[in-house]
Amino acid sequence: MRRFRRRRLRLHRKVWLLWAALAAGWLGIWLAGRSLGPVVGTVAEMETRAAALELVNRVVAEEVVGAAAGEDLVRYKTDGAGNVxxxxxxxxxxxxxxxxxVTAVERELRGLTARRFTLPLGELLGSPFLAHLGPxxxxQLKPVGxxxxxxxxxFDAAGFNQTRHQVLLDLEVRxxxxxxxxTREVQVTTTLPLAETVIAGRVPAQLWLGAGPGTVPILPGGGGVPPGGS
Known part of the structure; x- marks a missing residue:
């Protein structure tokens, strides 16, 4: 009877020690996540932002830049003196x-659902001494929306008596x-110049968007923009 009671006590002690070890392990993980989470999250966010920005810029360069070069995006009319x-x-x-x-970037982003990469824990902690150490x-990157x-x-100044006119495309990716x-969400924004021209002299007072029959004054009153104005 005593021998059976001792065995039962030893079994209860082992079970208690097992539960204590599990609780200590979970507590350690929780404390580590609480203390290291902000650092790891910030570094991971930076790496993700860089990877997403590289992807967007590469896709835009491959799909849009060449196509934009072949398009007549802006036409300029001049007067007898050569002024636009x-x-x-x-x-x-x-x-x-x-x-x-948009179509090209969304297509590439869909591939992110299967894209995973790993970084050493030391690098995520931001330590230059432990950058290549640790598990x-x-x-994982996932597109959002x-x-x-x-x-x-x-319009901005491009030199003496010159103004640069640009048509810009802003792309935003989450x-x-x-x-x-x-888990964090990262917003990546990049700007692509579709067309760029340097205008000598005064900027024309009228801008035609090509979407309707009329023109739109660049400034209220249609007085034009002096060189370097916007």
């Missing part, structure tokens, strides 16, 4: 390029970075 009097933006062509960029932590595109125009115990 009207900027005519080829809106359908610009919209086609924007749609092409490798898996990082749709890619958004916005076309805009910009990516979710998933690290053990951490």
């Amino acid at each position: 009097t009207l900027l005519q933006v080829n809106t359908p062509a610009v919209n086609r390029l924007a749609a092409r960029a 490798r932590v898996p990082i 749709a890619v958004t595109a916005r076309v805009r125009q910009q 990516v979710r970075v998933v690290v053990p115990l951490i």
Whole structure:
């Protein structure tokens, strides 16, 4: 009877020690995640932002830059003295390029669902001494929502008596970075110049967007923009 009681006590002690070890392990993981989580999340976010930005820039360079070079995106009309009097933006062509960029980026982002990479824990902790040490932590990228595109125009100074006119495409991408115990969303924005021209003299007072029958004054009153103005 005593022998049976001792065995039962030893069994209970082992079970208790096992539960204590499991609880201590979970507590250690929770404390580590709580203390190291912000650091790991920040570094992982930086790595994700760089990877996503590289992807977007590469896709845009491959799919859009060459196509933009072959399009007549902006036409300029001049007067008898050679001054530019009207900027005519080829809106359908610009919209086609924007749609092409969005489609290409979304196609590449869908491949991110299967893309994983790993970084040493020391590098995620931001330590230059431990950058290549420790277990490798898996990082997964997932696209969030749709890619958004916005076309805009910009005027800025390009030298004495000269103004640069640009048609710009802004692309915005949202990516979710998933690290053990951490999930964050990263917003990546990049700008692509679709067309660029340097205008000598005064900027024309009228801008035709190519989407309707009339023109739009660049400034209220249609007085034109002096060189270097915006």
